[in-house]
Amino acid sequence: MSEIIRLREFLDELIPSEDQLQRLYQNFCLQIRKGLGSKTNKEASTKCYLTYVQDFPTGNETGKYLALDLGGSKFRVLLIILKGDHDAEQISKTFELTETELLGSGPHLFDFIAKCLHEFVCENKLESENLPLGFTFSFPCIQTGLTKAILLRWTKGFNCSDTVGEDVGTMLKTAIARRSGLKIEVVAILNDTTGTQMSCAHRNPPCHIGLIIGTGCNACYTESVDNCERLEAKYKDKPKIIINVEWGAFGEKGGIDHVTTEYDRVIDKNSLNPGAQLYEKMVAGMYLGELVRLAMLRAVNENLVFSQCRLRKPITDILTKKPDCIATKVLSDIANDKGDDWPAVREVFKQVFNLNEPDPEDCKKFKYVCDVVVKRAGNMLGVTLAALVNKVGEHFTVIGVDGTVYRCHPNFDGYMRETLDKFVDQEYKYDIMLSEDGSGRGAALVAAVVHNDRMERSRGP
Ligand code: GLC
Secondary structure, three states: OOHHHHHHHHOHHHOOOHHHHHHHHHHHHHHHHHHHOOOOHHHOOOOOEEOOOOOOOOOOOEEEEEEEEEOOOEEEEEEEEEEEOOEEEEEEEEEEOOHHHHHOEHHHHHHHHHHHHHHHHHHOOOOOOOEEEEEEEOOOEEEEEOOEEEEOOOOOOOOOEOOOOOEHHHHHHHHHHHOOOOOEEEEEEEOHHHHHHHHHHHHOOOEEEEEEEOOOEEEEEEEEHHHOOOOOHHHOOOOEEEEEOOHHHOEEOEOOHHHOOHHHHHHHHOOOOOOOOOOHHHHOHHHHHHHHHHHHHHHHHOOOOOOOOOOHHHHHHHHHHOOOOOOHHHHHHHHHOOOOOOHHHHHHHHHHHOOOOOOHHHHHHHHHHHHHHHHHHHHHHHHHHHHHHHHHOOOEEEEEEEOHHHHHOOOHHHHHHHHHHHHOOOOOEEEEEEOOOHHHHHHHHHHHHHHHHHHHHHHOO
């Protein structure tokens, strides 16, 4: 049997069958139903948080807004100018987050945010303007309105003390108030998925789903208020509301065990949050490179890769002792490789393993392992997305997407569509649209629609 076929067999558990995907679909739909119900929400893994975003952009929004974007590997401050006619301009500044911000105290993190905001406001001479601000805070929160969001847990690489159970809006306002001279009104707190949906809907109104496949992974969608048992009656005069599914947590109450492998269990065990965000750990950028490392390590130990390589022992040592030695970005670089002698794989082998003259067979195999891991993620995401397209139940649904994994990996879109096409009901059509900076523009749009709504209400009927 050729080695590549043996490798294919060895990786079989990372290749979900039709039947497994079908079960994934059913289990996910059940979790959504439970998440929406008031009595069943407690037992649901996907909590289906109410975002209180009930107004959608028309494209005519105008005005100047500030936005903060916290939730990925970097923090950003933005000034967005909505110009009407579906148009917008923006200036932004990115700030690196160090371990002190990611793993320090909450008050420190919020002071850091206020400091960056202050710097940005001064640099852009905005001190004298009283600007509304939208805060994209991409972690699971219970919202009781647009400006009140209680943090339930940190996800991805964050774990700050003294924040879980606190209102993020208050923490931000207090930190801003500690810096005199900032005249800012926090008008909305939102998730990055909501921002993505709003920014795509600004250009393309049938955008009913927002999706992020970056460091973390999550989706939101437009639901009828009638299906939201947990929504207070006073919000039911509007027909729709965006639901933040928080599907990263899918699996915490079962539902994905049948597709979970030993690699997934190791990733979970070594993570900052064992037992939590199990679906996210199979599909998001923070974990895909690590999945490849673990699969490669086992494949090397089984003599399926590097079997003839003189550096086999040091390579095994690196794979064993250096978690995160394979960055998720590498998976995209390799898939983007156009040359037929694997230049990107060679580069990774050189950088990570000090290996200069690899056997072409090993290059081919490494590329294959990367592909299997990415395809599994894309295929599974297509299934859960299809469930949302069917749940939205519109003839045509645009899925707005953002996130580095989706943007940079040339095959991700195709892998997602493969299963979307199988699982979306025939009566519905869908399309996928890349968001233009969902987190920033989306935050400004939420701020704008809230502002317009308030103006309308104050004018009366
Ligand atoms: C994590 C967060 C979620 C966010 C996603 C993408 O899953 O919990 O709120 O939307 O990452 O950034």
